[in-house]
Amino acid sequence: MIDLYRCGGRRAAFALDPELAHGLTLKAIRTGLLPGARNAGDKSLQTTVASLAFKNPLGVAAGLDKNGEALDGLLKLGFGHTEAGTVTPRPQPGNPKPRLFRLVKDEAVINRMGFNNDGHDALAARLERRRGPGVIGVNIGANKTSEDRIADYVAGIARFSGLADYLTVNISSPNTPGLRDLQARVELARLLGRVAEAREKAARKVPVFLKIAPDLTEEGVDDIVAEVLDSALDGVIVSNTTLSRAGLREEKLAGEAGGLSGAPLFERSTALLARMRQRLGPDLALIGVGGVNSGARAVEKIRAGADLVQIYSGMTYEGPQLIEDSLTAMVAAMREAGVSAPRQLRDSGVAEWAAKPFTG
Template identity: 50%
Template sequence: MIFSALSPLLRSSALQNLTQQALLRMDAETAHGATISALKLGLAPQQTHTDPPELRIALCGLDLANPVGMAAGFDKNAEVPRPLAQMGFGMVEIGTVTPRPQAGNPRPRSFRIVEAGGVINRMGFNNEGHDAAYARLKGLRVPAALGVNIGANKDSEDFVADYVLGVKRFADLADYLTVNVSSPNTPGLRNLQADEALRRLLNEVLAARAKARVRVPVFLKIAPDLDETALDAIARVVLATDLDGLIVSNTTITRDTVAGMENANQTGGLSGKPLFNLSTQKLAQTRLRVGDLPIIGVGGIHSPQSAVAKFEAGANAIQLYSALVFGGLDLLDRIKRGLAAAVRAQGKTNVSELSGTQVADWAAGKAEL
């Protein structure tokens, strides 16, 4: 996924020649690089007001000013977590990072589906590796919850061992860790979601966490393409461990919602608005299986209404990325204002009270946006 809506995101006279139209004429990855560079130069606006009290939540022991996070994939190398937090995100998740630097798949590898508000990517965990991310994060103060999304090198002989290395490396720096086994762009990675493989993975990851100086919360990020039998198996494994939570979901390999559109036939994972209904149904189906286990809902959030729906389907917090490509960062503020308004309109006092109120309808496929 490539973040290319720079002009609505960065409102500064220094960027007057770097317009959204110019970025959209670039290939998506070049536009993303320009955005990262601008953020590193301090050209992003900072939120100057306090988030409404209705949005403050506790998540796995973390105190969040608001429940809206930047999803993994944007800041792969931990270059701009602080500027992102200063924009108003309640959490910022960097990565995916792998033990060794990895070039990823050949370019081009990210494609906009403008007609549908979607993005297809086959990045392939391109990143500079653990050492580079660690060096940037060490001693850095981030005014939001900092998540580190850990993965495995494509050519690793033991994927599980790579995740263990990620825990050992970042447990003392991160506010939470995400075990990403759901990217469709590393061959064989999604197999780690299967019963016995997942059991081994979580046992070893959580054993490594137990040896760390602090008990960092660990989330597991799963795919939206799992059927209900697979979700049953994941729930059984997860509930037998002390995993802290789930992130539902990653990108999809399905193309039903974008069939016939430009770039729809590209290989990779589809994100953005076309993913919303599928990922939200899987969120609700997962919620019904895991009880009160915390879930971060991600996938296709594109408006205040869709953010509210994620909570109603069972999310405790949410993450954005692809919709910002088309809507700009002001979407973040609109979503937060919309969540606070929904809390008040329903006579509640906190956004957490919205969670799960429509879970049965979403799980059964009776709700959609």
């Protein structure tokens, strides 16, 4: 892949308002004309997770393509999967602008988008029209004004089970007031019970993942683990954005409300990922998200217990070259370890990462 982004494309993008730049980037990806990673189809990277076949372990985190406008374009860049959403039953505009901020010194992003999206009907129509190959996930959420948020998740399961390859229940965004309360044990048990019922009633049963926040106590982690193990979930995505501002250099923007993503999230989210692997055991699928801005960091997510790795904010700073860099690093790590599949590389760093703090 020719790295035009690092040779001037980033400078041009950063001259624009962050949300405007995001929209223009999506339009460019949607054309399908951008060069893809040369090693995306390396057979050694093929992996099966939750009974789904992925051409490689690298995917797009939810939020980059909320409304499923550029799914095929993203897959052509070399990703093994992409996740649309977060989508809510009814369209909603999200929070007032400005609501997206680049912390360049920290290679981080703060967002308080507020689940801005076109709603179930619009995304479903786009999914019904597409015919291309590749694994597509849909990240489902609840409307800000909903009187029954669990019912919104049930509606998402029902609506997208026949259209997506997997579904993600997102209860970890900090930008919808009260949403993270669904991570508390009693509420989580109610939610997962209703989700399981909805999946059983769906015409097509697809894997369901739970996306959690990094801002958890040890007790909170234990509660989530207990409910996940007692549920029919296929896996957990670790993690969403953080409310922590520890160690940031962009002091002026650090005071902006919202969730922080990007490089500063890496240590916290990866330590939590390793703890989840230790407590959930070897069989449940884990997807590692947060702070991946290099090939080495993509490999560390796998070593810390991830079956799949997702990126988003790292692309803001590294551009599409991050895809090829990540896949190259995975192949090199497998070769160095003398293994032939990503799954055989997994967990080699779990003990090391689980010993690191994920709070504070």
